[in-house]
Amino acid sequence: MINRPTYLEQIKPYIGKHIIKVLIGARRTGKSTLLKLLKEHLASQGASMENTLHLSFDSNELAAIQTGEDLAKYVSDNVDSSKPIRLFLDEIQEVDGWERALRSFLVDYDADIYITGSNAHVLSSDLATFITGRYVTIEVFPLSFKEFMPAYLNSNSGATSQQAFRAFAIQGGFPFQQELDFNQDASLHYLEDLFSTILLKDVVQRNSIRDVDALERIVRYAIAEEGHLLTTKNISDYFRSERRKVTAETTSNYLNAAEKAYMLYKVSREDAVGKKMLAFNEKYYVVDQGLRQALGMNNVANIDQVLEGIVCIELLRRGYKVTVGKVENAEVDFIARKGDKTEYYQVTYLAADAHTRDREFGALEKIHDSYPKTVLSLDEYPYSRNGIQGANLIDWLLK
Incomplete structure (x- = not known):
């Protein structure tokens, strides 16, 4: 264990x-x-x-x-x-x-x-x-990377922390993978079946849902669009374009049922300066990034989405309440609060080029308070500016 x-x-x-x-x-x-x-x-x-x-x-x-x-x-x-x-x-x-x-x-x-x-x-x-x-x-969440890494390294002698993180980003942290020696193909097959089990036992049966096909399509869509701003109307409009009639109300009910089964986590938006909650456009994050890969989504190709999801779940795991921030025309990935603490986070794969740095640091620079502000990336030597700290994502996960 x-x-x-x-x-x-x-x-x-x-x-x-x-x-x-x-x-x-x-x-x-x-x-x-x-x-x-x-x-x-x-x-x-x-x-x-x-x-x-x-x-x-x-x-x-x-x-x-x-x-x-x-x-x-x-x-x-x-x-x-x-x-x-x-x-x-x-x-x-x-x-x-x-x-x-x-x-x-x-x-x-x-x-x-x-x-x-x-x-x-x-x-x-x-x-x-x-x-x-x-x-x-x-x-209780799936394994954090801090829990995952020693178990992975124990099963994969000679592997590095970077290799462990790559496996974590693809396979996620559901603990049963240890029984499979973290074999990627076996783990992903297990996760595909687990997705079906959660959907059937904790969503369909608990909510007496009849249109199982529509439910699965909506949940898959939300997972594929992880980290993107969504509204239930956008989703129902998308399915209408696919010649499937799903109302905004049904979409909302199905997403809510998936939340109740702890498969999805909805993160609301707020004005990062005015501290006012915004009524429209929310983000959804899957409980574990391994489910994305198991459902046929490419976590490596969509690494920015995956990293953002990993950070969101880690913040929730650490006991923070999380929102998405809007400041003028820019977006702050996460505003995290716990007690009297507030922290701001931007997440990006790499912040090596000037354009990326301007986008990620620029959004945080628009917030004129003294709370900690951090840009997380996989850069080996993270860049910092104007009091905003750059941090290596792996190091941050292991803190």
């Missing part, structure tokens, strides 16, 4: 507390592994594993647990209610009425509860309704 200490550090303050710890994120991002790592951590700290249940609802062994009532009975039959209990419940959304069972566990037991799920709509709406104020969410 790939160790993921960043997430363990986020969970630690809540261990043993009478609050539900919810690990959310796309399928196969490593939530189940995190539960196992957490159990190992607890055991290493001397915690008793008695009166502990670890249930994975993707397993056929638990096929009899269909409803919240089934789950409550199973727990009652398998724990000692007179002692503290610990529950690890994996892919909880597979159980109908699970939220009522969890609420009863909080009432009836001295319970330390950890759950995972792969659909934001189910988790957020039901948790908010039945367990208000008694849960905390931790979003």
Whole structure:
């Protein structure tokens, strides 16, 4: 298993507390592994594993647990209610009425509860309704490059960090690749099937979508246009030109459903000077760049889009709220905020020529505040000017 200490550090303050710890994120991002790592951590700290249940609802062994009532009975039959209990419940959304069972566990037991799920709509709406104020969410993403690189180098003796990054840019960071020794063809085949699984189980089934073909076409289009400004009308107009009738409302609903499955992330625009949110044109970023390549898009040929997507997801992984900035007629790739911190980022493949530097640095120079401003590129010796820092993207990812 790939160790993921960043997430363990986020969970630690809540261990043993009478609050539900919810690990959310796309399928196969490593939530189940995190539960196992957490159990190992607890055991290493001397915690008793008695009166502990670890249930994975993707397993056929638990096929009899269909409803919240089934789950409550199973727990009652398998724990000692007179002692503290610990529950690890994996892919909880597979159980109908699970939220009522969890609420009863909080009432009836001295319970330390950890759950995972792969659909934001189910988790957020039901948790908010039945367990208000008694849960905390931790979003789990595919491997960061900092997590990916040591695993890749361990499987590819003699490889360099640059080779590891090339593999990361093409194959992405879904953890199962380690089981495949990061073989590119095998990994991409796996990712193609994973895309279909997420689409079917977490988008189609969870939202009762009938026109699966239109859904897949819309999601593929959004991924292909990653980092480009989009409106639902633009997308529906495009499909109309392809002789397919898809309304703007349907497009919006389908994209929203893909967001709820953590497949896509929508980033809104704001006026970087006036700090006002702009109503139209947003950007979408795929949760992992390997899915782009697996769907037949060329990540190397579209490296600027891919790098921008990697930075967006990394900022989200680091806990920032992210928007796209507009300043006069220029665009700032990302405005990242966390607490009282604000940072500005431009992302480009290389900033070696004067035209590129003027475009990337020029946009940031129009913002007259004292917050950090950075241009990320793959230049070995990044260029800086007028107080705006140039940084090597790989070094920034490894910070």
